[in-house]
Amino acid sequence: MARHVIAPVDELPPGTRKFLEIEGRPIAVFNIKGEYFGLMNRCPHQGAALCEGPLIGLAQSKDPGEIEYTKLGEIIRCPWHGWEFDIRTGQSYCDPRRFRVKAYAAHVEPGASVVKGPYVAETVTVKVESDYVVVEL
Amino acid sequence: MNIQFRESPEAASTPTTKTAIADCDIHPARATRTELYPYLAKRWQHHLEVYGVHAYQGMMEGPPYPKAQPNASRRDAYPPEGGPQGSSLSFMQKQLLDPNNVQLGVLNPLNTGQGIRNHELSAALCSAINDWQIDKWTSKDKRLKASIVVGNEDGLSAAAEIRERAGDKNFVQVLLLSRNVEPLGQRRYWPIYQAAEEAGLPVGVHAFGFGGNPITPSGWPSYYIEEMVGHSQCQQSALASLVLEGVFERFPKLKMVMIEAGFGWAPSLAWRLDKVWQRLRSEVPHVKRPPSEYIREQVWWTTQPMEDPERREDLFDVIKWIGWDRLLFATDYPHWDYDEPSRVLPAGVSEDNREAFYLGNARKLYGMT
Numbered sequence: 417m418a419r420h421v422i423a424p425v426d427e428l429p430p431g432t433r434k435f436l437e438i439e440g441r442p443i444a445v446f447n448i449k450g451e452y453f454g455l456m457n458r459c460p461h462q463g464a465a466l467c468e469g470p471l472i473g474l475a476q477s478k479d480p481g482e483i484e485y486t487k488l489g490e491i492i493r494c495p496w497h498g499w500e501f502d503i504r505t506g507q508s509y510c511d512p513r514r515f516r517v518k519a520y521a522a523h524v525e526p527g528a529s530v531v532k533g534p535y536v537a538e539t540v541t542v543k544v545e546s547d548y549v550v551v552e553l
Numbered sequence: 554m555n556i557q558f559r560e561s562p563e564a565a566s567t568p569t570t571k572t573a574i575a576d577c578d579i580h581p582a583r584a585t586r587t588e589l590y591p592y593l594a595k596r597w598q599h600h601l602e603v604y605g606v607h608a609y610q611g612m613m614e615g616p617p618y619p620k621a622q623p624n625a626s627r628r629d630a631y632p633p634e635g636g637p638q639g640s641s642l643s644f645m646q647k648q649l650l651d652p653n654n655v656q657l658g659v660l661n662p663l664n665t666g667q668g669i670r671n672h673e674l675s676a677a678l679c680s681a682i683n684d685w686q687i688d689k690w691t692s693k694d695k696r697l698k699a700s701i702v703v704g705n706e707d708g709l710s711a712a713a714e715i716r717e718r719a720g721d722k723n724f725v726q727v728l729l730l731s732r733n734v735e736p737l738g739q740r741r742y743w744p745i746y747q748a749a750e751e752a753g754l755p756v757g758v759h760a761f762g763f764g765g766n767p768i769t770p771s772g773w774p775s776y777y778i779e780e781m782v783g784h785s786q787c788q789q790s791a792l793a794s795l796v797l798e799g800v801f802e803r804f805p806k807l808k809m810v811m812i813e814a815g816f817g818w819a820p821s822l823a824w825r826l827d828k829v830w831q832r833l834r835s836e837v838p839h840v841k842r843p844p845s846e847y848i849r850e851q852v853w854w855t856t857q858p859m860e861d862p863e864r865r866e867d868l869f870d871v872i873k874w875i876g877w878d879r880l881l882f883a884t885d886y887p888h889w890d891y892d893e894p895s896r897v898l899p900a901g902v903s904e905d906n907r908e909a910f911y912l913g914n915a916r917k918l919y920g921m922t
Contacts (some may be wrong), residue, residue, distance in 0.1 A: 462893035468629040496891050497627030498621050 417552050420528050422552045425547045433467060438553050445522050445551060446503055448489055453503045454520030454551045466517065469495040474509065521552040574894050575657040575915030577855045578812055578883035581690055583689045584636035600674060607670045608682040609734060618777040622889040630887035638887040642693055644671030650696055653894050656912060657921055658697045659860035660686055661728055661759050661812065665702045675704035680714055691723040700757055702726035708744035719752035725919040726755045730762025731784065731814065737791040738798030746804045755808035755918055758791060760784035788814035789822050796826060799839035801847035811854050813885060816854040820874040823848050849876065853918055855883040857892040865899040877906040881915045
C-alpha cells in the first residue's frame, strides 16, 4: 500500500477539500472538523465528479412527518442526480445494494515521519516545518 | 518507505465518449436579467421595469415547486466567469460539447416569453430570445442550432414568428411547452402547426410551462418529485389532444418531438386510444385512422429522462414498439437530471440502432444530412 503526501496540514483547513489524481484515479480529500477522508471522485451512477457536490446531512424518517437530520456535513451529494454517499465509508444511501464509492484512508503524519527513509546516500539537511496529510492507496 | 509527494491536478477529469452524438435538449441561460434588452424595443424594456410580467399562474419569479438544485442545474456547471449554469458558451463547449463530441446541439431556452398574459409582450420577448440565440450561441458555434420560441397562446403571432424565421438555418424546430392554457390539440394552436408544417420544421413540446391549471390532472401536488413524474401525464393529455382534435390528420407532414417527459408510457397510451377509438370513433369522425398510427408516424421522443427499468429487456420492448428510428438522444444540460452519454444506453444494442439513437435520427429529423 503506497502512501501519498498530498498537502501540508495548513493547506487543508477544516471545511475544505482537495482534488487530485493518484495513480490515474481521481480522488478528493476532505477535512471535516479536523478529520480527514479520501473518496474516489467519480459517481458510480453516471460518472460525475462526485466530490464537487455539496456536503449535506442525511434526512431520515421512521414515519411520515417525522424527519431526523443526522450526519451533518458528512454526506456528499452528487452534483448531477443528487445521489448521496457517506464520506466516511463511501456507502450509498440511494442504492446501497448495487453501489458504493471507494473510500481511501487519509490521515496526518508528522513531517519527520514522511521524510525519513532507510537509505542515506549523502547527507542533506531536511527542514521539517509542519505536519502533512497522507492518503493511503 | 514509499511516500510520494504530489501536486493537485487542475480539475477533476470529465467522462468522455468518442462517438459523435447529437444532444437534442440543451438549455441556454441568460447571464444577466437585462441580457435581452438589446433585442427589445424601448417600449418593452420600460414595460418590464414598470410592470414586470404577468403569467397565467402565480410565482412567475420562481418555479411553482422548489428544485433539487439551484436553477434545477448541475452544481458543477457554474461558469468560472460567474452567472447561472448554461449562460456561458465557452464553458458549455468545455464541459459538454467538446468532451462528449456533440456534433449537433439543439437549444431549448426556458423562462422565455411563453405563457405570459400580455400577448404583445409575449411575442416581443419570444422574438428577442430568438435573436439572442443567434447572436450568443448559434452564430458562435456551428454545432448549436436554435428552437424558434413562439408566443404559444396567440397562434397568429406565433405563426408570424415562425414564418419570419423560416429558412434561417440557425433554427431547426419550433418550441412549445407542455403546460398551456388549453390542451395542445385545440384550435387556437393550429396556426402554429400550419406554419411549422409549411416551414418543414418539427414542433418540439418540452416539459414545463405555466398554463394556469394545476400541474397534475388530480390537482396541486405536495412535492417536486410529483411534479417530475407529472410531466409524463401532461404530455399524455397533450398528445391525446393532438390526435383526437385531428391535428395530425389535418397536418399530415407535421412532426412533433416530445421532449423531457419520458417515452415508456407511449405504447400504453396508444393502445388505450386505439381501443376506445374503435368503439367511439363516430364522436371524432375527423380522426380517420387508429391513433397509434399517427403517433408512430408523426412523433419523435427525446431520451432524457431515459427510462431505467430493472430489466433492460423491458426497455428494449418499449423502444421496439416506438421504433429505434424515433428516439433522439438528449442530455438536458445543464440541468441536474442530466444524462451522461456513455452511461445511458444498456449493452446489447446493435451498432445501427446505437448510431441512430445517438446521432442518425436527429440528423435526419433536423435536416442535417
